[in-house]
Amino acid sequence: MQALTDYKGEKSCCVHLNKKMEVVCLPALSRVAVCGGTHGNELSGVYLVRERLKKKEEVETISVVTVMSNPRAVQLCRRYSETDLNRCFTAATLSSPISDETPYEIVRAQELNALLGPKGSDEATDLICDLHNTTANMGLCLITYSDCDWICLHICKYLQKEMPSVPVRYIHFDISISEAYSLESVGKHGFAIEIGPQPHGVVRADIFNMMKEGVRLVLAWIHHFNSGIQFEGGVVDVFTMVKNIDYPRDPETRSITAAIHPQLQDRDFCLLHTGDPLFLTFSGETETYKGEEPLYPFFVNECAYYEKGIALSLARRKRVEIPSIQVKRD
Amino acid sequence: MQALTDYKGEKSCCVHLNKKMEVVCLPALSRVAVCGGTHGNELSGVYLVRERLKKKEEVETISVVTVMSNPRAVQLCRRYSETDLNRCFTAATLSSPISDETPYEIVRAQELNALLGPKGSDEATDLICDLHNTTANMGLCLITYSDCDWICLHICKYLQKEMPSVPVRYIHFDISISEAYSLESVGKHGFAIEIGPQPHGVVRADIFNMMKEGVRLVLAWIHHFNSGIQFEGGVVDVFTMVKNIDYPRDPETRSITAAIHPQLQDRDFCLLHTGDPLFLTFSGETETYKGEEPLYPFFVNECAYYEKGIALSLARRKRVEIPSIQVKRD
Structure with a gap:
């Protein structure tokens, strides 16, 4: 059995690890959230969440919560009703006082933070996967705030292997967690799954199925990980936003x-x-x-x-x- | 010179003309309208109209008016603000009384009818070309209310010949002019140019250029027609909505x-x-x-x-x- 060390990824040692790498041990991912409708007109996520809420499939070793993030925007079939929900998860906005004039989405962000966070705390959901669509021809992207989150990078590597016909890529926004503005930043780990091209307000079966399969594989990977399977190291291309x-x-x-x-x-x-x-x-x-x-x-x-x-x-x-x-x- | 007759197309004789066809003489098309932004998030037409309003290119033999049909919806980048403008051009809606509660689009439809019509009258614009986009993979379609409008059918035939790389089709809604609900029904002749696929709220250069070239060719055809050029008969496939x-x-x-x-x-x-x-x-x-x-x-x-x-x-x-x-x- 290989030596197991408790590895805390630090920025300086993320990119070039020692040749002789040890197995990094990380806590189980017991509580996972699958969110959709954060943007109400990105319909693959909206219909995938509706489907999951209807069927309630259980995954051993994980407690999965499925969330329709912005029901008001979904109802309107618009990105948002008053302000973009997925820009409301900074530490500042999550702690801002609420009044009668507060936009709906800021109130909702604080509700979601109470449900899935609080952001940055020990009580936060272990992993948040937030479902998005784009009109850009981006294939399937994981979008994250870290280039050294081994969980997210391993999930990306797994999707690349298991979905050979889909271009799967890893995008990194180099922003501190406090400044990070999107829903997945509320979890201990998290990423947006961004899939395109699909027009907003439209659901295409090919894009929907790609998302459904992506989510199935993410949950399968987490289950395997929780079950004790060791995932071999390797390399992942990271696209850092400039x-x-x-x-x-x-x-x-x-x-x-x-x-x-x-x-x-x-x-x-x-x-x-x-x-x-x-x-x-x-x-x-x-x-x-x-x-x-x-x-x-x-x-x-x-x-x-x-x-x-x-x-x-x-x-x-x-x-x-x-x-x-x-x-x-x- | 061939015998020229004044031909009034009647339904029964539209589809099967006599073998030995005569040349049909039709009035000149002196006044033409190019409209866009009838749906405010169909952006090829919106930007083409803006471009035309900036440049004001003149076409000999035609007086062309360029119209942004629904400026309020364009401003919002939505299909409409209160009700779908392109369902407001029935005889009934155009003659309905206006009050403070009347939706903006009904008021605007009556304005456009005053500007480009009145629908069904001798004063109406000779030809209205209304620019639309669809998320469907439809190529370029002329959408009309007649399967025997020789002007519209000849323009379709001309586009098919001059745009060989684009699938150009003719769609016919079998609805009486009084019941016809869309803007182009205000003109003596008229069609929507519907081009896709393009997501609403997005402008793609390929689709925009297809529309620009389509409009250029429509105006070129009308100019040739007004100048006395004879257009040879032939066949056009008509897709009648069922x-x-x-x-x-x-x-x-x-x-x-x-x-x-x-x-x-x-x-x-x-x-x-x-x-x-x-x-x-x-x-x-x-x-x-x-x-x-x-x-x-x-x-x-x-x-x-x-x-x-x-x-x-x-x-x-x-x-x-x-x-x-x-x-x-x-």
């Missing part, structure tokens, strides 16, 4: 004056080099990428980000070595 | 319980036979097409039709012979 690029806009009206260039549209995660086409203006001119560093585009032409001033995001890729892991025995 | 099919729904909550089947998704205008897969329920069962007559699906999984109870529409195809046409000299 910056956003906005659309060209009319200086007066702020209306956009160009669309994503046809050569970039649908090519999320294809390396973008200086001089590559970025936008095609509505009058027909091409605008190119001026950045010096080649970077990986993602969230290319995401519907909900027009209002946020984001035409695409850019990431740097790095290869992260992950250790073998196993559940810590009591 | 019926709509709704999603399977939970009898209590009315929530949908299935998505369009993956084998039907994106296959608009591919003939559907008895027993072909129609839906895949969220729990994994296939539901098949029970109709006895093979029909052509269109508007398959259109986002805006979930609330209207339409998962797809079905059409019968017929081949319509169209005569040669030429402008009537004064």
